[in-house]
Amino acid sequence: MKKISIAAFLVFLILGVSAQTTSVRKAMADFEKAQVYLNDNNYAEAIASLKNAAAADPNFKNAIIQLAELNRRIKSFEEAKLYYQKAIDLSGGSDVRLYYGLAESQVNTGDYNPALKNINLFIDQYTGNDKAFLAKAKKYRKDCEFSITALKTPQKYEPVNLGSQINSAHRDYFPAITADNETLIFSRNIAGNEDFFISKKHNKEWSSPVSLSSNINTAQFNEGAQSISPDGQYLFFTGCNRPNGLGRCDIYVSHKEGNSWGQPFNLGAPVNTIYWESQPAISPDGNTLYFVSNRPGGIGGYDIWKTQLNEEGEWSLPLNLGPEINTPYDENTPFLHADGKTLYFSSDGWPGMGNKDIFLSRIDSTGHWSNPLNMGYPINSFNEETGLIVSPDGTEAFFSSNLKDGYGDMDIYQFKLPEDKKPMAITYVKGIVRDKETRKFLEARVQVVNLGNKKTAYNDYTSTDNGQFLAVMPFGADYAFNVSADGYLFYSENYELKSANGNKPFLLEIDLERLKVGTNMILKNIFFNTNEYALLPPSVTELATLKDLLKNNPNIHIEVQGHTDNVGNDLQNEKLSVNRAKAVYDHLIESKIDATRLTYKGYGETRPIAGNETEEKRKQNRRTSFIITKI
Template identity: 25%
Template sequence: MEKAEKQYDKYEYIDAQETYLKVVKKGYKSAELYKNLGNSYYFNSQFDEALKWYEDLMVSFPEEVEPEYYFRYAQTLKSAERYEDADTYMDKFFAANKEDERGRLYKKEPDYLNRIDFQSGRFEIENSSINSSSTDFGTAFYGNYVVFSSSRDTSTFKKTIHQWNEEPFLDLYKTTYNPTNGELSEIEKLNDKINSKFHESTPIFTKDGKTIYFTRNNYSNSRFGTDSKKTNRLKIYRSYKNTQGGWTTPQSLSINDDQYSTAHPALSTDEKTLYFSSDMPGGEGQSDIYAVAINADGSLGEPKNLGKRINTEGKETFPFISTSGDLYFSSDGHIGLGGLDVYVTNLNPETKEEELVVNIGKPVNGTEDDFAFIVDEGSKRGYFSSNRAEGKGKDDIYSFLQLEDLKSFCEITLTGVVTDKDTGDLLAGTKVSIYDSSNNLLKSYVVGPDAFYSHKVKCGSKYFVRAEKEEYATGEELVNTPEETKTLETPLLLEKKIKSAKIGDDLGKILALSPIYFDFDQSYIRSDAAVELAKVIEVLEQYPDMKIDIRSHTDSHGDDSYNLWLSEQRAKSTIKYMVDKGIDANRLSGKGYGESQGVNDCGNESNCTKDEYQLNRRSEFIIVK
């Protein structure tokens, strides 16, 4: 046991497994044995083997199980597609530590499998022809090449074996890239300035191809650096193209430290920010994603943790920034299908939906580790790495074609029909345009015979829907979308710029006036009524031969004869108001009708609402010449 623990503490997992298994065969059992044996497989992503020992731990020593083992056991259960059992242990994990973000995310999204299925099917994947029987992973675009990491041994002499997984150390290789079909061919190792006798992996290149950032063991100037426990950590190195076309001696970045690992560099679209994964002190979990500014002279600023929206108490790693500014990364802390899954989120979200961290779904993600995702958004082609069982080696590179963009969980459908406001006729041929809150045009339609339009927009946002048609005034509606998926009916009612009017028509209806209401038992002109009367006065001024008859109505409250008198007073009040505004009294006539011509059934002895009664307190403007 002492020997096994020493091997385990030095990350010599293969040797530790062999020693632990000898102890097990002798009949020895303990919680510590099952934990370490399970971990030695878990940290090597051998989840099927880890499952067995974690299961023994849960059955034999349930009182000695820390919450973290509930999480790890759940992860291995997922890899066996035992999702109901995994959920049971995620419930236990959350109950034991309600502050852990991994449990909180699970509780917040109990239907995570449906969510993942919703995004699935958007990629067509294929095992790459360049894979070997060893480990191949971690691709990067480099001009007409793709550069990747591999433990294939192409040297004359046997390369150093790494005791973590008993494979040769990784080197960087380049392969010719065909952007049309994504095919890779003609593999060649990068020069010895970049490759050392230890690990090199996960490169990223500047767009001009003159600078490379990559991950390497803590090894510089023939010095093998270790931390206080004699463990060699990972560091990010940078090298520049020299005048002969080769590479300068790689230099360790200022963000590195002997006491922790920094790895898997990625560049922002403007190449002014470096993203990376690290287990440096002060992070959220086992490894977090950080960003650091690249200054004009090449020096680096202070690393900034991307925070709890992205980082959990688990592993967040392998960042990649797309040309549109989306962050792709792998995580076992966000809710997934098992092992590491690939997720995407917006780096600078403007809406609540853009803040979401989204599992990109099957077939990129599966029950094992899926990571190192990169995509060329122009061709929709890219690569990711996975240790899934059907691969050629321990880790394989998979090419993909993206068939469909990310689906919006919350989606609003704006629909409506364009009609004539006065006649209700369908207005075929109307141009309908959708604008965002910054007045940027999103889409324009010319509606067909059904005058119907439909367009999908984001939740929690503001849009303008504009309708334009010859002979009609342009109409526009402001729409504030909710934070839930639904269809919003937004009808568009257009008014003709020039309307016809004949004797007997109500000028109020032609002008689409708001009703001229009077307060209860009153005949004075309210301020809202004055606004509407101004429109009538404007028309009378434009058409000096027009004459109108003003007809005033009351509700049924009070005595019939009183209401008749009140309506007469209201008609006279309206006429006086218009005369005072300059209209010749000879062009105006008026009469009160009391409650005799109500627009509803709110007559005597009715029990209507206040608003229903008010509908009858109105004025009409009938054209008589």
């Protein structure tokens, strides 16, 4: 279904009325002058002429109707209400369409009770056959009913301006924040030119913003509506009217190469089309991109779509999010939180407080979205709310507004989120990768895998410029964390977050060791049941990393080692450790690793790396490791 249009109604009100309703010559002359201005779409002069006509003849109904409708068109709703009410009085309520115009104007000024009364009058008396028009009226009725209830249960809402350190006398909007809450990128409009600015947080204070990069910002084009990946390495944004564009507005991406942003490139087909694509939102794993488009095949005028990155690095044919999210009206400004499940977006199709409201929806394990939840009053109001993002820890939201206490036409604000509007809790692992001996930064692969569903939560490379990485890990799952580089022993860690809470990050300085005889490492993601030696399924992630190490370095020989704690019989512990080491050995042979390169041995409880007086320490001693025996 295409976007609902009430164009026929607008034409009736503005051009379809009879001009022969006044005997006052001056009123008639001014009315006819107004029609000339209307034909030229000169609303300001048309309104001035119509006001003169109404002043010359206060009972000139058609001039009053046109004043009502024109003021509604230019969103002067307070004026529109006055003229609609006068038109209704002059017509004795004979034209029910006037009740529609009055109700819409009242919704847009927050007068929900009289708006509900008037929209019901329209619905009850309308006998026309314009189904889309009637559907829009019923939508306004739902808005009024929702708003009357919402006003009785307001949310706590105390927006705080980010201050003159961020905001300026210009228009500042569309904030985006990295997962560590330390980098803020936003759009600033100076004399009609939109560019990106960046600020860094130092000692809990934002630095003075500077232009992001000359590789991204341009003098001749506008850049805006951006989404930053949680690690701050990829910037997806909207570029319009560019020479390499497919449509009026396309989606572009730039990759941060070390400390510098690379040249952006157009995502191309099938993401971009000859239509309008904008407002990207990247998932925390970097594999799903949500965006807004008015392309054919949608439900409304502007819908939210998604595309997925395949193993070849190509974006799939976009899919519409469907009626779970989209409506016959407009959906805009999607923002997917770092939890990968909570989507915030704006819509004028779901029941709200008029204009666009902000909603949230959560995706479940089957891929279905929950019924959109209105953020409530006064987060939403009769004004247009759009472009909200949520901090990584889920406690605060950021948005742009022209509130009275601002520094310019549009400022960036933040506020505390109500509990029921918060996303899932997340944490992250952040650090640097270096050579253990030279201390130089390394280009290394950093991978985080959800051990429950086997999905890759993060997969990217550090650079030799700074060796930095940041990977998001939502709570509710356990994760395998691996860092590998050519010619080095890989790094292994396990994060048990299935039942954890809080959001304290894991900060690491990883020193990778070059491959040499005698170096050894603990395989943190090899799992067995208690007193058993059959490898559990989550072990496959680490085993694959070990297999890759051996295949990429065919001269390496290793000994797989099993270890236990000191609980139980010494001989039983030794036997268990031997069998567990052999289980890894057997898996590698099944993976086509030459058996002559492999040995295994169980050491029981004889080589503890921690004490055995607590369960936490005994857990460290129960481990599988390997040592390089030959190169």
